[in-house]
Amino acid sequence: KTERVTPRTWYLGMNLNPADGHVMDYTVGWADDVFIGTYLDALKKDYLNREVWRLPVKYIAIVRHQAGQVDAVKVFRFKGSARSLLSRFQDMNPGRQIVTEGGPI
DSSP, X not given: OOOOOOOOOOXXXXXXXXXXXXOOBXXXXXXXXXXXXXXXXXXXXXXXXXXXXXXXXXXXXXXXXXTTEEEEEEEEEESOSSOBHHHHHHOOOOOSOOOEESXXX
Protein backbone atom coordinates (compact mmCIF):
# COMPACT_ATOMS: atom_id res chain seq x y z
CA LYS A 1 0.00 0.00 0.00
CA THR A 2 1.43 3.35 -1.03
CA GLU A 3 0.24 6.46 0.73
CA ARG A 4 0.32 9.76 -1.09
CA VAL A 5 1.22 12.58 1.26
CA THR A 6 0.81 16.22 0.37
CA PRO A 7 3.85 18.16 1.58
CA ARG A 8 2.93 20.42 4.48
CA THR A 9 4.67 22.51 7.04
CA TRP A 10 6.12 20.62 9.97
CA TYR A 11 6.54 22.00 13.47
CA LEU A 12 9.05 21.18 16.17
CA GLY A 13 7.04 20.17 19.22
CA MET A 14 9.76 18.77 21.45
CA ASN A 15 13.47 18.11 21.63
CA LEU A 16 15.13 16.04 24.36
CA ASN A 17 18.78 16.41 25.25
CA PRO A 18 19.72 14.04 28.08
CA ALA A 19 23.05 15.84 28.60
CA ASP A 20 21.90 19.46 28.98
CA GLY A 21 21.47 19.33 32.77
CA HIS A 22 17.69 19.73 32.65
CA VAL A 23 15.42 16.82 33.58
CA MET A 24 12.49 16.32 31.23
CA ASP A 25 10.42 13.13 31.09
CA TYR A 26 6.89 11.83 31.67
CA THR A 27 6.82 13.37 35.14
CA VAL A 28 8.47 16.71 34.28
CA GLY A 29 7.49 18.56 31.16
CA TRP A 30 5.92 16.19 28.65
CA ALA A 31 2.47 16.25 30.23
CA ASP A 32 2.59 19.84 31.46
CA ASP A 33 1.00 22.61 29.43
CA VAL A 34 4.08 24.87 29.52
CA PHE A 35 6.88 26.13 27.29
CA ILE A 36 10.28 24.58 28.04
CA GLY A 37 13.49 26.08 26.72
CA THR A 38 13.87 28.66 23.97
CA TYR A 39 13.44 28.60 20.22
CA LEU A 40 17.08 29.63 19.74
CA ASP A 41 18.29 26.55 21.66
CA ALA A 42 15.49 24.24 20.48
CA LEU A 43 17.85 21.75 18.81
CA LYS A 44 20.55 21.97 21.48
CA LYS A 45 18.65 21.70 24.77
CA ASP A 46 15.36 20.37 26.10
CA TYR A 47 12.54 22.14 24.32
CA LEU A 48 8.77 21.92 24.28
CA ASN A 49 6.58 24.27 22.27
CA ARG A 50 3.26 24.37 24.08
CA GLU A 51 1.41 25.78 21.03
CA VAL A 52 2.54 22.89 18.82
CA TRP A 53 1.93 20.41 21.66
CA ARG A 54 -1.76 21.44 21.67
CA LEU A 55 -2.39 20.92 17.92
CA PRO A 56 -4.12 17.80 16.63
CA VAL A 57 -1.50 15.66 14.90
CA LYS A 58 -1.57 13.11 12.12
CA TYR A 59 2.14 12.22 12.00
CA ILE A 60 5.08 12.16 14.37
CA ALA A 61 8.75 12.21 13.39
CA ILE A 62 11.40 10.79 15.70
CA VAL A 63 14.81 12.25 14.83
CA ARG A 64 18.16 11.37 16.36
CA HIS A 65 20.85 14.00 16.04
CA GLN A 66 24.29 14.51 17.54
CA ALA A 67 26.51 17.59 17.31
CA GLY A 68 24.09 19.21 14.86
CA GLN A 69 24.03 16.26 12.47
CA VAL A 70 21.00 14.05 11.88
CA ASP A 71 21.78 10.35 12.38
CA ALA A 72 18.34 8.84 11.82
CA VAL A 73 14.72 9.79 11.11
CA LYS A 74 11.53 7.75 11.34
CA VAL A 75 8.07 9.14 10.63
CA PHE A 76 4.92 7.40 11.82
CA ARG A 77 1.24 8.03 11.10
CA PHE A 78 -1.17 8.10 14.05
CA LYS A 79 -4.30 5.95 13.76
CA GLY A 80 -6.45 8.93 14.68
CA SER A 81 -5.56 12.53 14.04
CA ALA A 82 -7.97 14.24 16.42
CA ARG A 83 -5.68 14.17 19.47
CA SER A 84 -2.84 16.50 20.37
CA LEU A 85 0.49 15.33 21.71
CA LEU A 86 -0.40 17.08 24.97
CA SER A 87 -3.50 14.90 25.37
CA ARG A 88 -1.52 11.76 24.55
CA PHE A 89 1.19 12.53 27.10
CA GLN A 90 -1.27 13.65 29.79
CA ASP A 91 -2.76 10.15 29.74
CA MET A 92 -0.15 8.99 32.26
CA ASN A 93 -1.23 5.38 32.69
CA PRO A 94 -2.89 4.23 29.48
CA GLY A 95 -1.28 0.79 29.47
CA ARG A 96 0.38 -0.40 26.31
CA GLN A 97 -1.16 1.24 23.28
CA ILE A 98 -0.40 0.92 19.61
CA VAL A 99 -1.18 4.41 18.36
CA THR A 100 0.44 4.38 14.93
CA GLU A 101 -0.28 2.31 11.86
CA GLY A 102 1.61 0.95 8.92
CA GLY A 103 5.12 1.19 10.32
CA PRO A 104 7.56 3.98 9.53
CA ILE A 105 6.89 5.98 6.38
